[in-house]
Amino acid sequence: MTPLLILTGTPPFFLGVIAKTKAFFAGRKGPPLLQAYYDLAKLLRKGAVVSRSASWLLRIAPVAILASLLVAGLLLPIVGEAPLHFEGDLILFAYLLAVGRFFTILAAQDVGSSFEGMGASREAAFGALSELSFFLGLLVLSILHGTVSLNGLFEATSSRLLVAPVIFLLFGTFFFTLLTENSRMPIDDPTTHLELTMIHEVMILDYSGPDLGLILYGASVKLFLFMVFVSQILWPPVGYLGPLAIGALLLKVTGVAIGIGVVEAAVARLRLIKIPQLLIANFVVTALALLVMLFGKGIG
Amino acid sequence: MNWILIGVLLSAFFILGISRLSACIRAVAFQGALLSVLPIFVKGWNDPHALFLFGGTLIIKAMVIPSLLFRSIREATIREEAEPIVSLHLSLLGGGGIMVAAFSSLNALPHLAPPFSPLFIPAALSIVLIGLFLLISRTKAISQVIGFLVLDNGIFLFGMTLVAEFPMTVELGVLLDLLVGVFVMGIMIYHINRTFDHIDTGALATLRDTE
Numbered sequence: 001m002t003p004l005l006i007l008t009g010t011p012p013f014f015l016g017v018i019a020k021t022k023a024f025f026a027g028r029k030g031p032p033l034l035q036a037y038y039d040l041a042k043l044l045r046k047g048a049v050v051s052r053s054a055s056w057l058l059r060i061a062p063v064a065i066l067a068s069l070l071v072a073g074l075l076l077p078i079v080g081e082a083p084l085h086f087e088g089d090l091i092l093f094a095y096l097l098a099v100g101r102f103f104t105i106l107a108a109q110d111v112g113s114s115f116e117g118m119g120a121s122r123e124a125a126f127g128a129l130s131e132l133s134f135f136l137g138l139l140v141l142s143i144l145h146g147t148v149s150l151n152g153l154f155e156a157t158s159s160r161l162l163v164a165p166v167i168f169l170l171f172g173t174f175f176f177t178l179l180t181e182n183s184r185m186p187i188d189d190p191t192t193h194l195e196l197t198m199i200h201e202v203m204i205l206d207y208s209g210p211d212l213g214l215i216l217y218g219a220s221v222k223l224f225l226f227m228v229f230v231s232q233i234l235w236p237p238v239g240y241l242g243p244l245a246i247g248a249l250l251l252k253v254t255g256v257a258i259g260i261g262v263v264e265a266a267v268a269r270l271r272l273i274k275i276p277q278l279l280i281a282n283f284v285v286t287a288l289a290l291l292v293m294l295f296g297k298g299i300g
Numbered sequence: 301m302n303w304i305l306i307g308v309l310l311s312a313f314f315i316l317g318i319s320r321l322s323a324c325i326r327a328v329a330f331q332g333a334l335l336s337v338l339p340i341f342v343k344g345w346n347d348p349h350a351l352f353l354f355g356g357t358l359i360i361k362a363m364v365i366p367s368l369l370f371r372s373i374r375e376a377t378i379r380e381e382a383e384p385i386v387s388l389h390l391s392l393l394g395g396g397g398i399m400v401a402a403f404s405s406l407n408a409l410p411h412l413a414p415p416f417s418p419l420f421i422p423a424a425l426s427i428v429l430i431g432l433f434l435l436i437s438r439t440k441a442i443s444q445v446i447g448f449l450v451l452d453n454g455i456f457l458f459g460m461t462l463v464a465e466f467p468m469t470v471e472l473g474v475l476l477d478l479l480v481g482v483f484v485m486g487i488m489i490y491h492i493n494r495t496f497d498h499i500d501t502g503a504l505a506t507l508r509d510t511e
Contacts (some may be wrong), residue, residue, distance in 0.1 A: 165302045277389050281317050284396035288309060291403040292302070295418055 023260025332361025
């Protein structure tokens, strides 16, 4: 039960942590930590307006996105053992994230707005490139730990900070994948609303009320999943269920959230044509991690 | 030692993917600084030969050569873009391909004794080949010099495997050679720039006698 509560309850909190960190670096006070919860509550109380040209796709998309992300969350060992696990579930994990993206893209094209179609095409292109390094990274991780299950991946190791070149390379690539997949700063600005370069925000322009709330919540869940993933690569979970494990997890994820905030405060958004290049660089670095893993035995 | 080798490889990729020349020069300087630590790893702290090599490499590779390059950028008033023949995307992918090829040839190459990590030879081979790739895929003379420096860093890595047997004078001779090479290239860049108003070496191909 505890993993489920953490998975459903905490994600919006970390949006607040990121916003606070950014505000701190900009010398501002920033919104309250729980702002995302207030926003969600406000949106859920409103009514939804749906375009006349929209089909059923637009209506089921928010639910489908959130559902796929939550199932992906069940596969990930957040605290202790994952609620669902079997051999090879990391492929399912990656594809459930892809299903979420698929519905975002499909629903963005549903209304027929060219602006949203533009965002959808960008999301598809960058998603395809970042998936390359995501899968290669998963491959390296599973060779490193000698298992093909997410559960084994994060429990096979002892619970201390892993310091090895290959771990740091992997941490780098997955952190970058996190920034790409969650449309964070060097790739896409999550706070912008009136620019031609935005990617994720442009695809959700047609939602309002509870639908928008679900999408926002889904985005925070996705961010949370990636943050858990990234933090567990560097620092595998402590023990099993219990206050210590939960505390350590929340501490780690808060650390990653602050890291994201620092990156967002320090880096300007890239020009759009530079992004594929950076994604390719990320892929090459993952390939380097694979080679180091295979030939250098990873550790030392 | 693995950390240093990976740092060297990453800085080579950085040079492949970045278009600003000053950032490229800084990356080469960083690569030189990383390489200069290697002799100490190989021979230990209290070996005078290693310390001398460390100092010499650090000064020449990480300080003198980059400052010479910065000076020639300033004097030739070069526009700060690399302008490769192959696009930066493709050069990055090419660098990745080179790395995969170099690492897969591991079994064909002789294995090194324990003080060296098993990554040593493949890393050196990738750096040499990436340097070669930079050398042939860039049009500006200054980025070709950068490619040459990366190439030389790879050769330095190879040389590191022999450092126990080599006399110090040979190593220093190689370093001085490099310094003189860069010096001469700096003068050449200056003259190319004086004659053609830019340092795009493509223009050299169209040279002919004036009637």
